Every structure is written in C-alpha cells, then in structure tokens.
Amino acid sequence: MSQRIADCFELAKKAGRKVLIPFITAGDPDPGWTVAVMHALAGAGADLIELGVPFSDPMADGPVIQLASERAIEKHVTLGTVLEMVKLFRQTDTDTPVVLMGYMNPVERYGNKRFPDHATIAGVDGLLLVDCPPQERDDLGVAMNDVGLDGICLVTPTTTRERVKDIAGVANGFIYYVSLKGITGAGQLDSSELREPIQQIREFSQLPVAVGFGIKNAEMAVNVAAHSDAVVMGSALVEALSVAKNSEEACSVATAFVAPVRESLDNMG
C-alpha cells in the first residue's frame, strides 16, 4: 500500500478538502517540460498527479489523449523515460502522489516483475492499467503487492453490483469511478447520476472514490465533487497544454487550468 496516497486522502479529509487530480500525458507537448508542469500543477493546488504513459493503441482514449500519446511517442517517450521524469520530480516534491495511467503492453515489455520495483524506487505510488482488469493481473499484481505499488481499479456505470464487490476486495489507493460510458474526453456528464453508483462502491469499500472522464471545467468539477472524494481532469487540460510553445508557457497554462478549479472546490461549502 502506498503511504503517500493514503496520507494525501487522509489529510484532505481532515481539512474538509476535495482531492484534485489532474491528468497529463507524460512527454507531451515536450518531454523536457513534463517535470516542470508537474510542479506547476502541484503548486496550483493539485493533490495527486496522474501521469499518462503513452501507448500506440490507446483503445479507451478519445482523440485528445490519442494525439498526445502519438506526439510523445514521436519524441521517444517510453515507460523508462516516464520513470526518469518521476524520479526527477521526487527530488523536490516528496509529498504529491503520482499515479501512472496506461496500457498493459508497455508494462509487460518492461517486465511484470521488474516494473513495480523500478516504479516504486522512482517514486511512483500507483498504477492504473486501463486494459488490465484485476482478474488478469496475475504475476504483475503479485509484484505490485510485494513493493506496495497501489493497483488503482476502475468501476464504471456498466459494472455490476457483484463485480463492484469483487473489485473492492482487491483495490487499493482509491477507486476510480468512470463517470460515463465512453472514452476519455467524451460526452456529457450528468452528475446527478453519480449518487447511486458511488453509494454502491462505498457499501463495499472504505477507499476514497475519485470520479473522472468528461469533467471539463470548474463547475462540472464542483458538481461531481459533491458526490466523491476526488475529481480527475484529463482531456481538457491535455488539450490546453498542447498549444504551449515552451516550458514556461506550459507551466502557466497548467497553473491557469488548476487554480480556478482548486478555488471552486475549496469554496463548495
């Protein structure tokens, strides 16, 4: 179990604060800027950072994150590079948890036993593999448990009650509720539909619940946070970052994106 993730949610809970989780694709728009952007996100009020690992065939992602992945791959960003970025980030930030989000094949190629070890040494706290449901984790799952790398699990509107129970039994860190049927950045989110499924998760799990997919602005974040412990914002931020011309500009885009959401979340009352 990751202490950093547990502490992050514990502290937020004590302070009555909603956990804000921005997602960026590692290495996009430029690998040299990612660590600076991570610091900017944390500085502007992000509590936990989700770092997307680029993959050539991101089946669960919409066009915005697909393109970000393609750009990062063109700039030779690999899973190894991503670990280097986290290591660098950890030199000056030892508190903000980092969760890697990606697909199975790059991890498998790195080595299902080797990867969790290297990841925790670099300072990664959790791993969310979109195309690897808990029952397929096998040796990877064992290796993750051994070193305390949290396996973040998804629950979606189509997940049956029975399965929520199974997932709750193996999840750690937090549970990520996918707020809509669809890919990242898609569709219209109706936050009133969140109440029941999140209640169902809480029936089976003590873990905090984060909600993501389709949350585009501060207003939506506030509506979602009324039901959850945390909100994840990805595509809208990745899109905003994509036009940045240099590291400084990317950092100010990141700050300008996160700060108002932070403020709105803190003023929810």
Add this chain to the structure above:
Amino acid sequence: MTENQPGLPDKRGHFGEFGGQFVSETLMHALDELQQAYGHWRKDEEFVQRMDEDLANYVGRPSPIYYAQRYSEAAAGAKIYLKREDLNHTGAHKINNTMGQGLLARYMGKKRVIAETGAGQHGVATATVAARLNQSCRVYMGDVDIQRQAINVFRMRLLGAEVTGVSAGSATLKDALNEAMRDWVGNVDDTFYIIGTVAGPHPYPEMVRDFNAVVGREARRQMLKLCDSLPDALVACVGGGSNAMGLFHPFLEDKNVKMFGVEAAGHGLESGQHAASLCAGRPGVLHGCRTYLLDDDAGQIRHTHSISAGLDYPGVGPEHAWLKETGRADYVAVTDEEALRAFHQLTRLEGIMPALESSHALAYGFKLAAGMRPDQRVLINLSGRGDKDVQTVAEIEGLSL
C-alpha cells in the same frame, strides 16, 4: 452449426498463457452478457436450425473441395486440393462468422452492429448480413486500406453501411479495431461488435473459431469421401487467423494431419517490413488478449506491411499462439513477391483468381507439395476470391485500369 467443443479455452478465456479479457472495465459486463448469450443460443435448436439454413441457402454451403490438377502437376509432388471458400456469398470465408454473429445480435435484441475491416471482406460480409437482418451498420476502416480497397468500400456503402475512415496510427486494420472498440465502449447498450477474426477479448476467439469451424468440418468429411483418407497437411493464411482456425480446429485431434499457418513476410522478415507476428514477434497484450504481436522495445505496437490488407495486422488470434507454443501447428511466412507469383500462377493454371491473402497459403502450399510424395495430399484453404485485388495487382504492374 457449432458443436459443443471440448477443451480450450478455459472459463476465463485462456489458451494456456494466451487469450483472456484485457479490456477496459466498461466492456466487462458486455463481454459477460455476450458470453452468456452465446453459450445459450449456440445450443438452442431454433437458432442452430436458422444458422444451418442460412449457411446452406444464403451463403451457399457446403463449399466444394477442388482437386487442382494442373497446379499439382506444376508442383510435381503431392496432390493439391483447394477448399473453395472463395465461392461463398460475398467471396470469402468471412460470411460464416458474420452470419453467426449477426444472428446472435438479433437474438440478443441489439439493433446496431459495428465492425472493423482490413481488406474490406469482413466489412462487406458484415454489411451484407446487416442489410438482410435490418440492422444499422457502421464499419471502421483505416484510411490506407480505404485507398487500396476502394471497390469493397463502395460495396459496403451500396449495402447501406456507413464506412468511417480511421486516420490514427498506421491507418490500417489495428487502428480500425481501436476505433470500433471505442465506439462499442460508448454505445455498449444497443450495439453488437462483430469482430472479424479469432482475436480480441474472450469470448470472441472461441466464438469466431466456432462459426468458422464449419470450413474444417466440411473439409474433413469431404476429403474422407473423396479420397478415403484425411489430407497429410493443411495450409491456410494467417492474419488474425480466422480462416486458418476454422480449417484447423476440427482436425486438431487428427495427429497425422500437419498444419501450416502462413503469415505475411511482406518485403522479407529481415527487412522488418512484414506482418508475421508468430514467426517474428513475441507474447504481449493487444486488442483484448495476450498473444504474439509485433512491438518495439518500449512495447509500442509496430506498423506492419503486407501486400494484402487482410493480413496487415500486428497481432494474431491467441489460439494460434497456443498452437505454436504446443507445436501442434507450424507457422511460416511468405513474401509479397511469392504471394503475387502464386496469385498469377493459380489464375493461369486453374482459372481461379485467389485473394492476395489466400495467395500466401497457395505459395507455401505449392512449395510444401513440391517436397512431398505423389501419394500424399495437401489441402489449401482458398479463403477468398481475388476480384477485390485486381486494382492492387494492376498498380504493382504499372497499369491503370
């Protein structure tokens, strides 16, 4: 129709270490639902009867076995027989599977079907069945493939399907599959995803195999009747591997029958420009299953090359990975050039124009037969007809039609 097949996959869809369900959580319920529906309807008398009737009267089964005498004489070795899947309605084996899945979609109450396609054969076969069953149909196809298979694109549109181009990645079959998967995730309630090959998450590899196994069941019966014995070797091309699995599966217990899956070596395995995942790849995870695939050291899926759009895919069905691992089947590869030569040779010697996909099987089958005795028999799956490839062949020869 489908018999209750013993053996693999196991309950979770694994063939040894291969297969499984590597999909996003949103699809898990849909896969469970599909697994249950397939398990139920495959044993339902009315469904089975309907399927058998459609295969006979609509698809035109059984497809004949043809002794290719002149082709055999040219090889000067074993006798070469062809399983004529090219004579099916829509011109390839693909309709066996789309007929089954289309009907299953109808029994499950899904009014919309989607599909991915490479060469366009699966797209056409899906659009055909959708037209007949009054289902709305969208087919995803890579932009590169849309270019090289223009006739099939038009056929799909004539049949009332919406063809959506995919420009992401390499703009070929794998990217079309990604896009179809994304569609399914977003429309999972009313949509049935008709996967065209024995890949993807469980239960697809099993279900697509079962629907295509009619090829092998017929062939087994026909060879026994025609020659009083089983063939010594089976040869079929392998992209995702549905025509090969359909032919191989009913022969798995016939230990004396050798099996050869023929992959696309493109410009040659050493060139790196090929689509031979079993011959030159390694195990990994792609499109919902663990299988052999072509990727780089960082685990990114590589762009592939083949003259034949239907074989131009960086993965392969997990059961083929299993058959390779256990040594039950051998996997080999032939180049674009060899396939093209076989295309011409069969056309001129037998008056049968094969698909470029099937031409890979023909090229290897010919070589294999040449090294065998005259009393032996090689059965090649002629999985599709070559009309759709005429344009491609003309271009290669510098002609414009």
